[in-house]
Amino acid sequence: MSILSPENLAVLEKQGIELPSWAFGNSGTRFKVFGTPGTPRDPWEKIADAAQVNQYTALAPAVALHIPWDVVDSYSDLRTYAEDLGVALGTVNSNTFQDDDYKFGALTHEDAAIRRKAIDHHLACIDVMDATGSRDLKIWLAEGSNYPGQADLRGRQDRLQDSLQKIYDRLGDDQRLVLEYKFFEPAFYHTDVPDWGTSYAQVSALGDKAMVCLDTGHHAPGTNIEFIVMQLLRLGKLGSFDFNSRFYADDDLIVGAADPFQLFRILFEVVRGGGLNNPDVAFMLDQCHNVEDKIPGQIRSVLNVQEMTARALLVDREALTAAQKSGDVLAANAVFMDAFYTDVRPALAEWRESRGLAADPMAAYLASGYPQKIAADRVGGVQAGWGA
Numbered sequence: 011m012s013i014l015s016p017e018n019l020a021v022l023e024k025q026g027i028e029l030p031s032w033a034f035g036n037s038g039t040r041f042k043v044f045g046t047p048g049t050p051r052d053p054w055e056k057i058a059d060a061a062q063v064n065q066y067t068a069l070a071p072a073v074a075l076h077i078p079w080d081v082v083d084s085y086s087d088l089r090t091y092a093e094d095l096g097v098a099l100g101t102v103n104s105n106t107f108q109d110d111d112y113k114f115g116a117l118t119h120e121d122a123a124i125r126r127k128a129i130d131h132h133l134a135c136i137d138v139m140d141a142t143g144s145r146d147l148k149i150w151l152a153e154g155s156n157y158p159g160q161a162d163l164r165g166r167q168d169r170l171q172d173s174l175q176k177i178y179d180r181l182g183d184d185q186r187l188v189l190e191y192k193f194f195e196p197a198f199y200h201t202d203v204p205d206w207g208t209s210y211a212q213v214s215a216l217g218d219k220a221m222v223c224l225d226t227g228h229h230a231p232g233t234n235i236e237f238i239v240m241q242l243l244r245l246g247k248l249g250s251f252d253f254n255s256r257f258y259a260d261d262d263l264i265v266g267a268a269d270p271f272q273l274f275r276i277l278f279e280v281v282r283g284g285g286l287n288n289p290d291v292a293f294m295l296d297q298c299h300n301v302e303d304k305i306p307g308q309i310r311s312v313l314n315v316q317e318m319t320a321r322a323l324l325v326d327r328e329a330l331t332a333a334q335k336s337g338d339v340l341a342a343n344a345v346f347m348d349a350f351y352t353d354v355r356p357a358l359a360e361w362r363e364s365r366g367l368a369a370d371p372m373a374a375y376l377a378s379g380y381p382q383k384i385a386a387d388r389v390g391g392v393q394a395g396w397g398a
């Protein structure tokens with residue numbers, strides 16, 4: 011008998027993780043961008059590659075777009091193209107960090123004309139969402155200051171609220187705004203949305219259609235991220251995850267690669283807090299593949315999330331609660347660790363086969379001929395966007 015119960019398999023079957031279009035482009039550090047043969051040359055090819063990930067894993071039913079990195083003439087054509095390949099167009103990410111006008115801020119800028127330009131960009135993103143059928147507008151702001159005294163911290167917070175309100179007011183009934191926080195970078199002294207508390211305060215003032223986006227790589231080292239997950243779920247304001255992993259800063263490495271136990275702890279709080287397969291909580295990746303191939307990198311990522319979700323589902327919640335209530339510290343910890351140390355990979359492979367999928371999605375993709383085909387067909391792949 012499988013170690014995964016029919017109930018747990020039914021939960022896993024519903025899991026969907028949105029892929030970032032930019033994961034399929036070339037990316038790198040400020041030192042060098044290494045190209046990969048077969049890198050997509052346009053948004054259409056990024057979506058075709060994302061569909062491969064879904065084809066072999068049945069885990070990645072949507073692709074997030076980034077505007078203007080993914081600008082096309084017709085978003086409804088792009089939507090049809092994606093749907094024909096079995097994926098939906100997901101979150102639309104705005105970009106106010108690559109324009110000279112935004113050197114000293116966008117939604118927080120002192121100059122009303124620059125704020126207006128940044129607001130209009132977000133309204134244009136919502137137009138894109140109308141055409142793609144996307145629900146979420148994700149806002150990450152590269153705004154802040156480098157030197158004490160450089161900026162009016164309070165004034166910027168007030169202007170941010172005002173700008174966000176104007177964007178929020180344009181959302182359709184079924185659309186949402188998710189505000190992503192990050193504690194540093196590109197600014198180094200202060201950041202205008204540095205933490206979950208600031209994001210929570212800002213989105214709470216907007217209304218029910220505004221939520222917090224938690225990017226796992228956007229916290230100071232040592233932060234207890236699962237506590238934040240618990241708190242945001244408790245408050246009903248966890249709108250989405252950007253999953254990735256990090257050793258040092260915002261490394262954007264494959265989720266679960268740097269600290270699998272942290273991913274387990276996060277997913278346990280998701281399960282415990284009712285966030286799994288909850289339509290209000292979007293699971294997304296936000297990663298870049300600098301040295302590894304992109305499609306296999308995304309396959310590895312979604313499988314990591316699936317494996318760790320399966321382990322989180324294995325926690326014996328009854329035994330855990332009993333140990334917690336009786337103050338049995340070591341028994342409680344043992345129940346938790348037992349699930350973490352359980353290797354679910356053979357059971358997942360067997361289950362995949364029972365659903366007509368390859369037991370080993372990575373091997374199946376590598377044997378499919380697709381990597382060779384795109385390497386031969388595509389010349390001059392694009393950068394992910396950061397260097398663009």
Ligand code: PSV
Nearest residue numbers: 103150190192225252260296
């Ligand atoms: C920058 O840190 C960032 O990685 C944010 O996490 C966004 O989600 C992403 O870029 C795309 O704009």
Ligand code: MN
Nearest residue numbers: 190225252296
């Ligand atoms: Mn992110």
Ligand code: MN
Nearest residue numbers: 225227260296
């Ligand atoms: Mn980031």
